Amino acid sequence: MKKIVLFICDGMGDLPHPSLGGKTPLQEASTPHMDELVSRGQGGIMDVIGPGITPGSDTAHLSLLGYDVKAVYTGRGPFEAAGAGIEILEGDVAFRCNFSTISSDGLVLDRRAGRIREGTKEMASALDGLMLEDIEVIFKAGVEHRGALVFRGPGLSASISDVDPHEIDKPVLVSQATTPEGEKTARILNLFVRKSQEILEEHPINIDREARGKKPANIILPRGGGVVPHILSMRERTGMSVAGVAGVTLVRGVCRAAGIELIHVPGATGGRDTDMMGKAEGAVKALQNHDMVLVNIKAPDTAGHDKEPLDKVAIIECIDKAVGRLLDTIPEGTVVALTADHSTPCSVGGHTGDPVPLAIFAEGNRSDMTKQYDEISCSHGGLGRIVGRELMPIMMNMAGRAEKYGA
Template identity: 35%
Template structure:
């Protein structure tokens, strides 16, 4: 028997007037989901705990049987691994968003209106890697875009290890008991990264993050990509928002050995790919979603059928 585990991230929603006070899922025609609900078992659960709106990494960790309050070491680390960066304990890894910054450190849009192409992001990433020079403490960095407005940032200290015990510069998320949590009703202003303890490792980490944010902003503000976007009336991708810092790899148990299965993951996100790799799964990163939803589904079905004979369990 095969187990196919499909996580439809973010499908839950609220009723809206335009759909007759139905949720998008209630209003949609979903015969296959209806069939599964009618003929299978259904239930409700809190992926992390009641009252917590978790980020995707903590939710996926929990869905796969790991306690996120025990195993999570920061989304930045997981996402950096999923993006193919060489992360070791003592490095500092952060999840990032390209964003649009206005006057007075006001954040105009946290995701550049989701309009930044991966190609544009790659050009901006290259410019930051070539032109930002760190001076606050001895360290190197690599900034890597992943998909659209998403990116990861990895620092490697030339001296003492760095600490992930720092605050987010992204005001939309905060850290609660080591877990990244969405924070409602916040002022959209770029925050300074602050150390969460009085250690040299945390102080150096915060200083490096703040320095990178300021210097990358200077590089991107005058970059040809943003000049072109501004001329076309589109938002600039002129700042990076950082969150979910981590400084050590999570110590996941090997999921295959624990449950005596052969697990594969077909991942849409680099965070999922990182979790799968660290858990011992064979991880495949799917091509990014497009405007052709039917074709996107066909690609995912084909990928599943390709690996179906070789594994017992599949996370999608």
């Protein structure tokens, strides 16, 4: 049985851009190693969730890992919480949160508390461990103004409305049950928000911030609550031990929820300065004691959101070198898939449902007539047009890990 590398360049898929003479960043970039990969293997395109559906990073990664997104995705909350390092359990209700600023008359002044960067850990620990009725509160700070909240206990449901008004100068909303099952959870959520205000308003960090003329992070605004679904681990589903190299909290959360062991790679921050070469090297190293490794590189997505096509070209050329290092150092026969979790076109500045390019290579496997790795060349490739959930079985077959159905 062979090993598998799934190399995901976040948001790398794109559209033609005027400032690139009508080419996509992948078409414009010089990518000798990606082209070698697809030339020795096969090309195709992939609708990560389904044709025309715009994936989120969470749903996209679940799909690429072979999960039935419709069955396991209940919202971003559970994966955000797992990414923040909370061990989520089936039945928990999890939320994304912001540290926010509220006025004395109850209006939201800043949903990000002046983009607070310091002290959130201390404030989080003042909320973590609260008991509200018979419900345990687990709260962890994330990057900048972000946090993750988990309720654990009997009778919880995600059938509730949001408290975050999603706009400034509006009052905090009172969560309502959207079905009778949600009544307890709505009550606990409203209680938590009130409690967060009581505790944070008197917190020394906020007193200090106000003294320095900064906005206090004096309330927590949770949103996007979801019940933690029953998710079989990758080992249970595929029999493989899987490692993950990823900097982004949400992608790390998907990995954690799927039982993927997160590998620390020096310099892998998830930012544009990510040490891509280090990620490739970390992946090869992780293959020594894992059957499969997933690598996520965030930078192309950021360039897409920022509408910077030239930047995206430069990032892709940098990733190309990492792909070269990967091809030079993987064990013989390893199945390598190079793709994206979604398109983030620089002309759009956000995710779109355009299919992503896909290349799969494994020594001894079929090689088609695709010679270049980009959205257009791959669309004529021999892998055809597949959906994201089909990628894992296809790779497992090439790795000699497929099970026979029938006799």
